[in-house]
Amino acid sequence: MQRKSGMNIGVIGSGSWATAMIKMLSDNQQTKQIYWWVRKEADVEHIRRYKHNPSYLSSVAVDFEDEFVTSDLKQVFAQSNIIVLNTPAAYLKSVLEPLSASDFAGKVIVSAIKGIVPGENMVVGDYLAHVYQVPLEQIVVVGGPCHAEEVSSERLSYLTIASRTSDHAQSVASLLETRYIKTILSSDIIGIEYAAVLKNIFALAGGICHGLGFGDNFQAVLVSNAIREIDYFVEALDPSDRDINHSAYLGDLLVTAYSQFSRNRTFGAMIGKGYSVKSAQVEMNMVAEGYYASACIQSIIAEHQLDMPICQTVYQILYQNGQPMQEIKKLAEKLT
Known part of the structure; x- marks a missing residue:
């Protein structure tokens, strides 16, 4: 009480x-x-x-x-x-x-x-x-x-x-x-808010790759590129002396990208396995924030003319009818 x-x-x-x-x-x-x-x-x-x-x-x-x-x-x-x-x-x-x-x-x-x-x-x-x-x-x-x-x-x-x-x-x-x-x-309210939005999109990307059968080695490269995209994005919108390796940025990305409890990773895995967006949403019965965030972030990327390959790949798959395997293979050529 x-x-x-x-x-x-x-x-x-x-x-x-x-x-x-x-x-x-x-x-x-x-x-x-x-x-x-x-x-x-x-x-x-x-x-x-x-x-x-x-x-x-x-x-x-x-x-x-x-x-x-x-x-x-x-x-x-x-x-x-x-x-x-x-x-x-x-x-x-x-x-x-x-x-x-x-x-x-x-x-x-x-x-x-x-x-x-x-x-x-x-x-x-x-x-x-x-x-x-x-x-x-x-x-x-x-x-x-x-x-x-x-x-x-x-x-x-x-x-x-x-x-x-x-x-x-x-x-x-x-x-x-x-x-x-x-x-x-x-x-850092702006950096932490945007990092929390972006990590959901990257967890979706990780889930898609898992659903397609990509392994841990590829996932590690994907996530290491993802934290650099977060750093690039938040610095473009709100330059600050932040440490991107802090728990609120890198830690939140890691747990969302890898955890069994991540609904965004789960949603992405369903897309990778061939579910449509609508069928995945119905089956999950929970909101995967990364789906809605993808379209919003894509608008900001276009407005500021940013180069964010992972975010743009997820958008192509979710909103532009991109074929997951083809889009991820194209993404793989851009990762470092």
Whole structure:
């Protein structure tokens, strides 16, 4: 049961990563009140009655009093000082549609979304600043490497907490730290957000190659080229003295490219084995952020005239009816 205090946190979303976030916040020992927005009223009732999410990470116990889990988005915003956005990027616009800039005023907004907003070609921080006038200084970004499934089983994991306001980064980090979660602080909100978007595309590429039968040797070359593409891209958009080998960049790429829990790698493997995009989406019943990110990133690549062979290959396969084996063979000639 949550304890009431002046620190109120609202978590927006009910997928696996949102459920893992609820677990982290609940296991953290700081006094606080957690409000959880869940889209489906049937899921709200299930959580209230049975104390677990019926659809994702159902083994995680969530001992909420009835009034603290709700499908009323405005209520959660009104009662929370800190808002954690944890929906798929593809659904963010529709989820936030009932809100106005006044609902965000004065709040610290935490993006735990590793995706880009379709149709806007913006990472979440930029979208919030543009549409809801949230100052970038009020935004905190949660980076990886961290899979929800390992959080649920309390395996030691690391989160990178980034903000231009060090006090906000420290406050959010202190709320997420548990005996199985360690945090690293950063100020690079733009680089970490874009790296989180790009690594999903590269994990898709790795999955496609796995589905086609390429081995570990090729995958290693693919991933080493991928981290260079990330470095090239973020430097082009936001030059900074960042270390691309930091856990938030290289670490997040590695876990997404190789892990059994990576839905992007799984999605890519299905494409490599001959599934259509639509059939892969139906069978997975989960959002692979890299699919939507591919089209958005391709627009940015074209706008800035960037040369990113892996990203462009994935786009050709997913959106231009490119044949996976042919496109990967052409890519293989460009890798170093």
